[in-house]
Amino acid sequence: xxxxxxxxxxxxxxxxxxxxxxxxxxxxxxxxxxxxxxxxxxxxxxxxxxxxxxxxxxxxxxxxxxxxxxxxxxxxxxxxxxxxxxxxxxxxxxxxxxxxxxxxxxxxxxxxxxxxxxxxxxxxxxxxxxxxxxxxxxxxxxxxxxxxxxxxxxxxxxxxxxxxxxxxxxxxxxxxxxxxxxxxxxxxxxxxxxxxxxxxxxxxxxxxxxxxxxxxxxxxxxxxxxxxxxxxxxxxxxxxxxxxxxxxxxxxxxxxxxxxxxxxxxxxxxxxxxxxxxxxxxxxxxxxxxxxxxxxxxxxxxxxxxxxxxxxxxxxxxxxxxxxxxxxxxxxxxxxxxxxxxxxxxxxxxxxxxxxxxxxxxxxxxxxxxxxxxxxxxxxxxxxxxxxxxxxxxxxxxxxxxxxxxxxxxxxxxxxxxxxxxxxxxxxxxxxxxxxxxxxxxxxxxxxxxxxxxxx
Numbered sequence: 001x002x003x004x005x006x007x008x009x010x011x012x013x014x015x016x017x018x019x020x021x022x023x024x025x026x027x028x029x030x031x032x033x034x035x036x037x038x039x040x041x042x043x044x045x046x047x048x049x050x051x052x053x054x055x056x057x058x059x060x061x062x063x064x065x066x067x068x069x070x071x072x073x074x075x076x077x078x079x080x081x082x083x084x085x086x087x088x089x090x091x092x093x094x095x096x097x098x099x100x101x102x103x104x105x106x107x108x109x110x111x112x113x114x115x116x117x118x119x120x121x122x123x124x125x126x127x128x129x130x131x132x133x134x135x136x137x138x139x140x141x142x143x144x145x146x147x148x149x150x151x152x153x154x155x156x157x158x159x160x161x162x163x164x165x166x167x168x169x170x171x172x173x174x175x176x177x178x179x180x181x182x183x184x185x186x187x188x189x190x191x192x193x194x195x196x197x198x199x200x201x202x203x204x205x206x207x208x209x210x211x212x213x214x215x216x217x218x219x220x221x222x223x224x225x226x227x228x229x230x231x232x233x234x235x236x237x238x239x240x241x242x243x244x245x246x247x248x249x250x251x252x253x254x255x256x257x258x259x260x261x262x263x264x265x266x267x268x269x270x271x272x273x274x275x276x277x278x279x280x281x282x283x284x285x286x287x288x289x290x291x292x293x294x295x296x297x298x299x300x301x302x303x304x305x306x307x308x309x310x311x312x313x314x315x316x317x318x319x320x321x322x323x324x325x326x327x328x329x330x331x332x333x334x335x336x337x338x339x340x341x342x343x344x345x346x347x348x349x350x351x352x353x354x355x356x357x358x359x360x361x362x363x364x365x366x367x368x369x370x371x372x373x374x375x376x377x378x379x380x381x382x383x384x385x386x387x388x389x390x391x392x393x394x395x396x397x398x399x400x401x402x403x404x405x406x407x408x409x410x411x412x413x414x415x416x417x418x419x420x421x422x423x424x425x426x427x428x429x430x431x432x433x434x435x436x437x438x439x440x441x442x443x444x445x446x447x448x449x450x451x452x453x454x455x456x
Contacts (some may be wrong), residue, residue, distance in 0.1 A: 008033040009189045014227045036184040073167065073209065076114030079265060079274045080107075082301075083236060083249050085257015088168065091207040092256065093200050095174075095229065097214040097222040098238030103247055103267055104213050107238065108170050109135060110271050113143035118167035120145065121160070125152040125176030139271040152186070154179045154195050158202060166208065171199065173213040174228075196231050229253065240267075246281065246360065247272065261301035279306040279417055282359035289387075292379030296371030297392035297410035297422070298363050304406075304413035306390060308358040309368060311375035316352045327357030328372070329364060336373055336395060343399030344448055346380060367404040369395035370423060373447065374454060383455055388420035393428070399447045403427040415439040423450055 008017045011034055013027040023030050072087030081087050084094070098104045105127075112120040113136055120143075124132060129148050136146075147164060151157050154177045161169055171177065175187045177195040184190040196212070203210045212232065214222045222229060229235050233255045240247040249263035264275040275281055283295060283306055292311040297304060309328075316322070325333050333355055340346040353376065357363055371391040378385050392410045394402040403425045404410075414422045415438050426445040434441050444450040 006035050006037050008035050011189060014189050014193060034188075036188050036190050073115070073118060075111045076116075077111055077263075077274060078276065079249065079263030080111060082303075083251050083261045083263040084234065085254055085261070088209045089233070089256045090209055091203050092209045092234060093196075093203050093212070093232040094209065094234040094236065095212045095214050095222065095232040096236045096238060097216050099216055102238050102240060103265070103272060104238050105172055106135065106139070106267075107249070107265070107272055108172065108211055108213065110139055110141070112168070112170055113139070113141045113146050115168065116143055116145070118145065119147070119164070120168045120170065121147045121149060121164055121166040122170045122172070123149040123151055123157045123160075124172045125150075126172060138269070152176050152178060154198060158198070161202070161208070165206075168209050168211070169199075169203075170211045171213065173215060174199075175215050192228060196228055200231055241360065244360065246275070248361070258301050261303070278303075278359075279413060282307045282361065283417075284308060284358055289384035291382045291384045292375050293387075294371040294375040294378065294385050295387075295390040295419070296368040297390055297414055298365040298367055299406060299409065300361075300363075304409045305361075306413060306417060306419075307361060307363060307368070307371075309371045309375045310356045310358060311372065311379045312354040313348070313351050313376060313379040316350050321348075321350060322352040322354070324353075325355045327360065327362045328355055328368070332366075332369075333372065335397070336369060337376065339395060339397060339399055339447070340373060340376065344377075344451065346377060348376070348380065351380065365404075366394040366402075367392050367410070369393065370401060370447075370450065374451070377451060377455070381455070385454070386421075388418075389423065389454070390414045390419045390421075391423045393423065393425045395447055401425045401444050401447055401450060407432070411437050411439060411441065423454070 008020050010024040010026065010029065011032045012029040013024060015024055015026040017033065020033050024032055072089055074087050075081055096104050096108065109122065109132065112122050122132065129150050132148050149157065149160055174192060174196060178186045178191050179194050179198065182190050182194045199210050202208065216222055235253040237250045237252055238247060239250060245267050247265040247267055249265065251259050251261050253259060264278045265272040266275055294309050296307055296309055298307055323330055323334060337348050337353065341348050355372065370393040373395055374385055374391060392404060392407065394404055396402050407424065407428045411422055419439060421440045421442055424441060424443045426443040429441065429443045442453065
């Protein structure tokens, strides 16, 4: 009888060691090493899905490699296509992570049954075929070439994929799969790494795109070894509060497109609905004039967004004033408050200041600086900002208003949503044809000048 071989693996980064270690030398985490049974498969073993009809790779000159963007598969969902960089690249491996119940399975099942021109194999290790059918019936879309498979064995899934030859393979989820070549338990680091490696080999050799659903741990990171995110081509994070209806699909890694794109969905009883104009969602209707509310024009990837910034300034009850933000960097807020106090003489050192970006987005665009400064000053003086005004400018430490990139997209978005005025940096309007915009553009180079015009 062969001796059982074991090894210790870090549950955080996937590093292995022949003995137990208290601290991982790779990632520095403590008490993360767990013993797992490992067994190497013999050299005579053949992958079940491999066959002689697969085209073997051969070296080619870089000039001979031809890639056509039209070869991308369209998912039938505009938000998902833009997040992926224009569609699904053949042979790519895409990982989608998110909290339980956020809608990962619904998103991919909805994508599978909407791709009516493609043959899709949806393999689930978490639900039965009846459960998947019930969800598809609730979504209300029928598809003839969407095949369902309830299986946790990777070799069985790849065998069916070899026979079916789908245009797209979906795995729900990678943590439920197991392969016989590894004797570790299901969901362990060894199993996740080995299954992902075989799926990557299948995707590259058959030129079939593969989507993987991944669980997340208590810290919000994708469960399993960190090498899992390095192996795949694209990593998507499905974010949102389960108690709210809106979901955000964010790209954290993409070898075939931008990592700045986001997709916005609304969760309904009939599935996920695309939000094609998120600016209308991020701007809440106002009854009358409210102080401390300003509209800022920002960019997420190639998409311009108008976001409502809400500020509340009140006298500090205790000795140390509070500085709290939601969706914005608190350090940058402290910098803007210092500029207001130093350059404009606004005494905020004894005030509690709370800042919120409506809609649940997290934004790092410096173009929101002017909108935030205006919101804070509006709340401090209890003077409302007209709802027909928006802002798009960065504020420097000297109180100067600096230019931001892609200003024409921001102006066009503001004009499309019916704003009458937009406040910009004077350096942004140089060489800009203002006559083609149906909106009044006001430009300033100093923060004091802008506030004098706005709050006069």
